[in-house]
Amino acid sequence: MTAIETHAPAAAPSAPPRTVASPGATALRLFLANPIGLAGLMILTALVIAALAGPQLYGVDALDIAGMPFQPPGEDPLLGTDYLGRDILAGLLQGGRASLAVGFTSALITVIIGVAFGSVAGFFGGAADTLLMKVTEFFQTLPTLLFAMVLVTLFGQHLTVTTIAIGIVSWPPTARLARAEFLRLRGLDFVKAARACGATPAYLILRVILPNAAPPIIVSATLAVGTAILFEGALSFLGLGDPNVMSWGLMLGQNRAYALDAWWTVLFPGGAIFLAVLGTSLVGDAFNDAINPRLRKR
Amino acid sequence: MSPILSVRDLTVMLKRPSGPVPVLERLSFDLDRGRTIALVGESGCGKSMTALAIMGLLPDGFVLESGAILLDGEDVAKAPPARLRALRGNAMSMIFQEPMTALNPVFTVGDQICEALRLHQGLGRRAAMERALAMLKAVQIPAAEQRLHAYPHALSGGMRQRVMIAMALACRPKLLIADEPTTALDVTVQAQVFDLLKDLQQEMETAILLITHDLGAVADITETVAVLYAGRCVEQGPTLEVMGAPRHPYTRGLWACSPHLTLGAAAAAAAPDPLQEIPGLVPPLGQRPASCAFAPRCARATAVCTHEVQPPLGVISPDHAVSCRHPEERAAA
Numbered sequence: 001m002t003a004i005e006t007h008a009p010a011a012a013p014s015a016p017p018r019t020v021a022s023p024g025a026t027a028l029r030l031f032l033a034n035p036i037g038l039a040g041l042m043i044l045t046a047l048v049i050a051a052l053a054g055p056q057l058y059g060v061d062a063l064d065i066a067g068m069p070f071q072p073p074g075e076d077p078l079l080g081t082d083y084l085g086r087d088i089l090a091g092l093l094q095g096g097r098a099s100l101a102v103g104f105t106s107a108l109i110t111v112i113i114g115v116a117f118g119s120v121a122g123f124f125g126g127a128a129d130t131l132l133m134k135v136t137e138f139f140q141t142l143p144t145l146l147f148a149m150v151l152v153t154l155f156g157q158h159l160t161v162t163t164i165a166i167g168i169v170s171w172p173p174t175a176r177l178a179r180a181e182f183l184r185l186r187g188l189d190f191v192k193a194a195r196a197c198g199a200t201p202a203y204l205i206l207r208v209i210l211p212n213a214a215p216p217i218i219v220s221a222t223l224a225v226g227t228a229i230l231f232e233g234a235l236s237f238l239g240l241g242d243p244n245v246m247s248w249g250l251m252l253g254q255n256r257a258y259a260l261d262a263w264w265t266v267l268f269p270g271g272a273i274f275l276a277v278l279g280t281s282l283v284g285d286a287f288n289d290a291i292n293p294r295l296r297k298r
Numbered sequence: 299m300s301p302i303l304s305v306r307d308l309t310v311m312l313k314r315p316s317g318p319v320p321v322l323e324r325l326s327f328d329l330d331r332g333r334t335i336a337l338v339g340e341s342g343c344g345k346s347m348t349a350l351a352i353m354g355l356l357p358d359g360f361v362l363e364s365g366a367i368l369l370d371g372e373d374v375a376k377a378p379p380a381r382l383r384a385l386r387g388n389a390m391s392m393i394f395q396e397p398m399t400a401l402n403p404v405f406t407v408g409d410q411i412c413e414a415l416r417l418h419q420g421l422g423r424r425a426a427m428e429r430a431l432a433m434l435k436a437v438q439i440p441a442a443e444q445r446l447h448a449y450p451h452a453l454s455g456g457m458r459q460r461v462m463i464a465m466a467l468a469c470r471p472k473l474l475i476a477d478e479p480t481t482a483l484d485v486t487v488q489a490q491v492f493d494l495l496k497d498l499q500q501e502m503e504t505a506i507l508l509i510t511h512d513l514g515a516v517a518d519i520t521e522t523v524a525v526l527y528a529g530r531c532v533e534q535g536p537t538l539e540v541m542g543a544p545r546h547p548y549t550r551g552l553w554a555c556s557p558h559l560t561l562g563a564a565a566a567a568a569a570p571d572p573l574q575e576i577p578g579l580v581p582p583l584g585q586r587p588a589s590c591a592f593a594p595r596c597a598r599a600t601a602v603c604t605h606e607v608q609p610p611l612g613v614i615s616p617d618h619a620v621s622c623r624h625p626e627e628r629a630a631a
Contacts, residue, residue, distance in 0.1 A: 189399040196353055196394075197387035197414045197465065211404045 037286020
C-alpha cells in the first residue's frame with residue numbers, strides 16, 4: 001500500500017471532526033437520563049440482588065416448616081407463614097431465584113427461536129418465508145397457556161421443562177417482528193452494498209442486518225421477561241409448577257384457597273410478581289424510547 | 299492486451315406471467331485495464347441493469363438470458379454463486395448512487411472498509427484497520443484517523459461517497475462500477491469525486507465502468523462511451539469522436555439536452571437559448587418494437603425505420619459504431 005500512502009496528505013483544510021458516540025452509547029445515555037427507566041432498572045436490580053444474596057443472608061429454607069401455619073406478618077417470621085407453616089419471606093427470596101431465572105431464560109429462548117425463524121423468513125422470502133411463516137402461524141393459533149400446560153404435563157413438572165415450554169409457546173410474535181424488520185432492511189442500499197462487497201447470506205443476516213434490526217427485538221425481549229414471569233406464575237398457580245422448587249407462582253397457587261383468611265400468604269408473592277413485571281415493563285419502555293431514532297431528541 | 303472486461307451479446311430478460319420481456323438486448327463492449335467506459339442514456343435505458351448483471355446482482359425476476367461477461371477472461375455470467383461472492387468486492391466492486399443510505403448506520407466507517415478486506419483477503423483486525431486508514435487517506439478524507447472511528451451519520455454526503463470509494467477500492471479491484479456516483483452530491487463535490495476516481499485509477503490501474511448523466515465528466519475522464527437506448531446500444535466509440543461528432547440522432551439529442559455556458563459579450567448578444575429536449579419518453583418494458591425503438595421520437599425517422607428490424611451496430615470508422623439507418627452526417631456536429 002505504499003503507493004497509496006504517498007498520496008496521503010490531504011489537501012483540504014482539516015476541520016476537527018466531532019467526536020461521535022456509538023449508537024449504543026447514545027442509547028445508554030438516553031436510557032439513563034430517563035427517570036422511568038431508571039426506576040424500573042432499580043426495581044429489577046433490587047429484586048435480582050435480593051434473590052441472589054437474600055437466601056444466604058436470611059438463612060431459612062423456604063421449604064422447611066418454620067412455625068405454626070397462618071402466622072400473621074409483623075412478628076417472627078417477619079412476613080408470616082403459609083398454610084404449611086413455611087416462612088413467607090424465605091419463600092419470596094428463594095422463589096425470586098426461580099421466577100427471575102425462568103423469566104430471563106424463557107425470554108432468551110423466545111428471542112433465539114423467534115429471530116432464527118423471522119430472520120431467515122424475512123431475508124430469503126419466497127418459499128422459505130411461506131414455509132416458516134406457516135409454522136409460526138400454526139404455533140400462534142395454539143392457545144399458549146393450554147399448550148404450555150400440555151408440554152409440562154407431557155415432559156414433567158420441572159423448572160427446566162417449564163422454562164423451555166414458556167419459550168416454545170411465546171416465540172411467534174418475536175418471529176413476526178424480526179421478519180418484518182428483515183423485510184424492511186434487506187432492500188436497503190447498505191445491504192445491497194454489502195452484497196456487492198461479496199458478503200455471504202449468513203454474513204448479511206448476522207452482521208449486516210441483525211444489528212440494525214436489534215432495537216425493537218431488544219425491547220420486545222425485555223417485555224418478554226415480564227410476560228414469562230407471569231406465565232410461570234400462571235402455570236404454578238394452576239398446580240403445574242415444579243413442586244420441589246419454591247417460586248412466587250407456586251406460593252400463590254398453593255395458598256390461593258386461603259387467600260380470604262390469610263391475605264399475607266398471597267399478597268406478598270403477588271406483589272413480588274407485580275414488581276418484577278412492572279420493572280421489566282418500565283425498562284422495556286425506556287429502552288424503546290432510547291433506541292427508537294424517531295423518538296430520539298438529540 | 300486482452301480487455302479486463304468484455305461483455306458479449308449480453309441479453310437480460312424480465313420474467314413476467316405474460317412471458318419474458320427483454321430489458322437488455324445483445325449488449326457488447328470491451329474495457330481495457332486502467333481505462334474508463336461511460337454508459338449514457340436516459341433513465342430506464344438499462345444502464346444500471348448492465349451494472350447489476352455484471353455484478354451478478356440482478357433483482358428478483360430478472361434473468362441473464364444469454365451472452366458472456368468475461369472478467370479478465372473468466373465468464374462471470376456462468377460463475378456459481380460462491381465464485382461470484384469471491385469476486386464481488388475483490389476483483390470487481392461497485393459504488394452506489396446514494397452515499398447517504400449505502401453505509402450501514404450502526405458500524406463505524408473503519409469497520410465497513412475492513413469488511414471487504416477481511417472477507418476476501420483474510421486480514422486480521424489490526425492489518426485491515428491499517429489498510430482502511432490508508433484507504434481513507436487515499437480518498438483524501440481530512441483527519442482520517444478520527445474519521446476511521448466515526449459513524450456514517452456524522453459525515454457529509456461527499457465524505458460518505460469518498461468512504462464508499464475507499465470501500466470499493468480497498469481490495470484493489472480490476473473493475474470498478476460506478477453507478478451515478480455523484481448524482482446525490484452537490485456540484486463542487488461532484489468534480490472532486492471524479493478527480494479522485496481518476497487519480498486512484500491511475501495508481502491502481504482499475505478499469506472503471508461509469509454510469510452517469512454528467513456529460514462533462516464523460517468527456518473529462520472516459521476513453522470510450524456507449525449510448526444506450528431502451529436496452530440497446532445505439533452508438534459506441536471513442537469518447538472524443540462520439541461527443542464531437544455524434545452520428546445517432548438519439549446521441550445528438552442527448553448532447554443537445556445539456557446546457558452550454560456562454561459567457562461575457564457572447565452571452566449578452568446571443569438570443570436566449572432554451573435548453574433542448576427530446577420529445578416523448580423511453581418506451582416502457584414490453585413495448586419495445588423490433589424496429590428502431592427511437593423512431594417514434596426521431597425527427598429523421600422514415601417508413602423504413604418503423605417497418606424494418608433495428609440495424610445492428612454498423613462500423614463507421616475504426617471503433618466507432620452506430621445503429622441507425624439514417625446516421626447524422628459527420629459534418630453535422
